[in-house]
Amino acid sequence: xxxxxxxxxxxxxxxxxxxxxxxxxxxxxxxxxxxxxxxxxxxxxxxxxxxxxxxxxxxxxxxxxxxxxxxxxxxxxxxxxxxxxxxxxxxxxxxxxxxxxxxxxxxxxxxxxxxxxxx
Amino acid sequence: xxxxxxxxxxxxxxxxxxxxxxxxxxxxxxxxxxxxxxxxxxxxxxxxxxxxxxxxxxxxxxxxxxxxxxxxxxxxxxxxxxxxxxxxxxxxxxxxxxxxxxxxxxxxxxxxxxxxxxx
DNA sequence: CTTAAAATTCAACGATCATTGAAATTCTAA
DNA sequence: TTAGAATTTCAATGATCGTTGAATTTTAAG
Numbered sequence: 001x002x003x004x005x006x007x008x009x010x011x012x013x014x015x016x017x018x019x020x021x022x023x024x025x026x027x028x029x030x031x032x033x034x035x036x037x038x039x040x041x042x043x044x045x046x047x048x049x050x051x052x053x054x055x056x057x058x059x060x061x062x063x064x065x066x067x068x069x070x071x072x073x074x075x076x077x078x079x080x081x082x083x084x085x086x087x088x089x090x091x092x093x094x095x096x097x098x099x100x101x102x103x104x105x106x107x108x109x110x111x112x113x114x115x116x117x118x119x
Numbered sequence: 120x121x122x123x124x125x126x127x128x129x130x131x132x133x134x135x136x137x138x139x140x141x142x143x144x145x146x147x148x149x150x151x152x153x154x155x156x157x158x159x160x161x162x163x164x165x166x167x168x169x170x171x172x173x174x175x176x177x178x179x180x181x182x183x184x185x186x187x188x189x190x191x192x193x194x195x196x197x198x199x200x201x202x203x204x205x206x207x208x209x210x211x212x213x214x215x216x217x218x219x220x221x222x223x224x225x226x227x228x229x230x231x232x233x234x235x236x237x238x
Numbered sequence: 239c240t241t242a243a244a245a246t247t248c249a250a251c252g253a254t255c256a257t258t259g260a261a262a263t264t265c266t267a268a
Numbered sequence: 269t270t271a272g273a274a275t276t277t278c279a280a281t282g283a284t285c286g287t288t289g290a291a292t293t294t295t296a297a298g
């Protein structure tokens with residue numbers, strides 16, 4: 001289980017960021033992440049509904065390798081977070097306007113609320 | 120000479136914008152355009168130096184079809200401008216932070232000053 | 239040890255991309 | 269009318285992309 005690669009934020013070029021944002025599924029992930037207060041909502045397995053596990057893995061890697069997200073491994077699970085401090089320092093204002101734009105896009109795939117209660 | 124296609128700004132999805140921005144040459148065009156006060160600087164022929172004419176044409180079309188730029192035909196020349204009002208209304212704050220990020224990117228191709236004096 | 243859950247890896251596919259260079263277009267000016 | 273400048277179009281290229289499904293890895297739990 002090799003440690004995951006996360007680029008130094010200063011090595012990230014604007015074009016790399018935009019390439020990572022140029023996909024509806026990845027924007028959907030970002031939007032979901034941006035309103036994930038509880039930790040459960042940031043667990044990768046909670047993003048099924050956006051795409052198949054295999055495809056999700058691909059998109060998670062794109063976001064991570066572009067410096068947008070951080071991924072932490074815990075047991076068999078992975079937890080995602082936005083690298084907000086890094087991004088805000090390097091690209092001031094960008095993340096907020098990106099999220100705001102994406103949030104209002106009716107075309108984005110969304111995660112259904114209510115992870116289903118276990119009776 | 121068919122009139123150029125410019126998408127309605129409301130038909131432009133965030134992912135389309137980011138796809139158009141995911142290229143260093145196009146970011147270079149955007150940066151140059153953003154500081155083009157005089158009209159001469161917005162003429163397409165002033166962007167040689169960024170790429171070959173044929174390649175420039177390709178990138179101009181990408182920016183235009185994504186709703187980022189407007190292109191006006193005048194004789195054999197074309198003049199470019201950023202659709203700032205449209206973009207600011209639809210994606211508040213986005214354009215400014217994009218340009219700011221791109222401007223500071225040392226990796227972007229840039230247009231040389233001084234169009235060469237003719238002695 | 240066996241099983242199950244979570245996630246990644248891999249090979250394959252068609253689609254789109256950026257780039258090149260040659261040919262065609264469109265307009266202006268001599 | 270011809271010559272030239274500005275720009276686009278076209279075909280070809282190799283590269284990368286998003287997607288699928290099957291196989292694999294990794295870890296925790298019975």
